[in-house]
Amino acid sequence: MYVRQLQVVDFRSWKQADLTFEPGPCVLVGANGQGKTNLVEAIGYTATLGSHRVSTDAPMIRHGAQRAVVRTAVVNEGRELTIELEITSGKANRARVNRGPVPRPRDVLGILRTVLFAPEDLALVRGDPGERRRFLDDLLVLRAPRYAGVRSDYERVLRQRNALLKTAGAARRAGSKGDIATLDVWDGHLATHGGQLLAARLDLVADLAPHVLAAYAGVAGSDNGTPATVSYKSSIAENLEPGYGTPGGERADPEAVADALLAAMAASRSQELERGVSLVGPHRDELELVLGEAPAKGYASHGESWSYALALRLAAYELLRDEGSEPVLVLDDVFAELDRRRRSRLAEVAAAAEQVLITAAVAEDVPGELAGTRFSVADGEVHRAG
Structure with a gap:
C-alpha cells in the first residue's frame, strides 16, 4: 500500500498543494513552521478521520476559509482508489471514493492504513x-x-x-x-x-x-x-x-x-x-x-x-x-528527537517499508538509507527536490 498523490485545498496553512509520491522513502524538508506536518497530517486524517495533534476538526480548515478538502490517491495491490474528504465548519463532513459519494465519512476507513510516529507520542x-x-x-x-x-x-x-x-x-x-x-x-x-x-x-x-x-x-x-x-x-x-x-x-x-x-x-x-x-x-x-x-x-x-x-x-x-496489506509509515520530525541508536533502529524498519513519508527540518537529520524522493517545503509552496 502506498499514497500516490495528495491534494489539499484550504487545509491547515495550505491554500493549495499537490504532491505526487512514489513507493519507498519520501522526505519533506523545510524549516519549522512551513507546513510539512500539515501535509502528513492530511494523510493521517484520510486514514483515521482524526488528527494526531488536535481532537476536533475545526483547526483543519485554513483560517478565513469555510471548508477544507483533502484528496488522496491510494494504491493497494495494484488497485487505485481516490478518497476525497470535505471538512466543513459547522456542518457534517462529506466523503467520496472515486468521485462517488459514500453515505458516511467513516465508510472510507480501511482504504488507507497508516502508522504515524511524531514528537507528540x-x-x-x-x-x-x-x-x-x-x-x-x-x-x-x-x-x-x-x-x-x-x-x-x-x-x-x-x-x-x-x-x-x-x-x-x-x-x-x-x-x-x-x-x-x-x-x-x-x-x-x-x-x-x-x-x-x-x-x-x-x-x-x-x-x-x-x-x-x-x-x-x-x-x-x-x-x-x-x-x-x-x-x-x-x-x-x-x-x-x-x-x-x-x-x-x-x-x-x-x-x-x-x-x-x-x-x-x-x-x-x-x-x-x-x-x-x-x-x-x-x-x-x-x-x-x-x-x-x-x-x-x-x-x-x-x-x-x-x-x-x-x-x-x-x-x-x-x-x-x-x-x-502493509500500512504507510509516517515519521513526522522524529529523527531530530532520537539518539544514534534509536535513529538506526527506526531507519532499519523504515527502509524495508513499502512507503515511508518523512518530515525533517534539516535534511542531514534523515539517515542516508532513507534519502529517497525529496521535497522542499518553503513559503507556502512544495517542490520536488530530487
Whole structure:
C-alpha cells in the first residue's frame, strides 16, 4: 500500500498543494513552521478521520476559509482508489471514493492504513490514560474499521447516560426520587456497545504485547535487558475471565463482557447517581505500560520513554503488516528527537517499508538509507527536490 498523490485545498496553512509520491522513502524538508506536518497530517486524517495533534476538526480548515478538502490517491495491490474528504465548519463532513459519494465519512476507513510516529507520542508514555485509550482505539479501527461505529455508538450512549445520572442525582440530593425509569435501558445499550469495544481492546492488547516486547528490545539495544510489557487494566477486571487480554489466553467474548459490564453498573449505581457520572466501562480503563517491574509513567527516564513510545508505534506497524496489506509509515520530525541508536533502529524498519513519508527540518537529520524522493517545503509552496 502506498499514497500516490495528495491534494489539499484550504487545509491547515495550505491554500493549495499537490504532491505526487512514489513507493519507498519520501522526505519533506523545510524549516519549522512551513507546513510539512500539515501535509502528513492530511494523510493521517484520510486514514483515521482524526488528527494526531488536535481532537476536533475545526483547526483543519485554513483560517478565513469555510471548508477544507483533502484528496488522496491510494494504491493497494495494484488497485487505485481516490478518497476525497470535505471538512466543513459547522456542518457534517462529506466523503467520496472515486468521485462517488459514500453515505458516511467513516465508510472510507480501511482504504488507507497508516502508522504515524511524531514528537507528540511521548504523551503515550507520560500522558494521562486517555492518550493510551486513544492509541488502542485508533489502532483497533485501523485493524477493523467497523469499530469506528462501535466506538461512536458507545460514546453517544455514554453521554446520554451521564446526562441522566447527573439529572437524577441532582434531583435525589434535592429531596426528590429522580426519574431513573429509563436508566436500565441505557445500561443495556452501554453494555452492548461497551462489551464489543472492551472485548476488542482485550484481544488487541493480547496480540500487540509480543510485538511491543520485541520492538522495545530492538530499540533499547542488547545492553538493556529490561523488558517492556503491556497489559489492559479494566474497571471491571474482577468480573472478567482472567485469561482475557493475555497473549495465548482465551479470546474475549463480547456477550460475556457485556454481562460483566451490566453487573458492574448495577453494583455501582448508587455511587454513579451520587456523582452523576458513569464509573465503569471502557472509558475508565487503562493500558498499563511497564518496564521491568515498574510502571513506565513516572519511572522511565527520558530516553526510556522515547524508546517505549517508539516501540508502541513499531509494534502497531508490525501487527498491521502481519495481518494484511502493509500500512504507510509516517515519521513526522522524529529523527531530530532520537539518539544514534534509536535513529538506526527506526531507519532499519523504515527502509524495508513499502512507503515511508518523512518530515525533517534539516535534511542531514534523515539517515542516508532513507534519502529517497525529496521535497522542499518553503513559503507556502512544495517542490520536488530530487
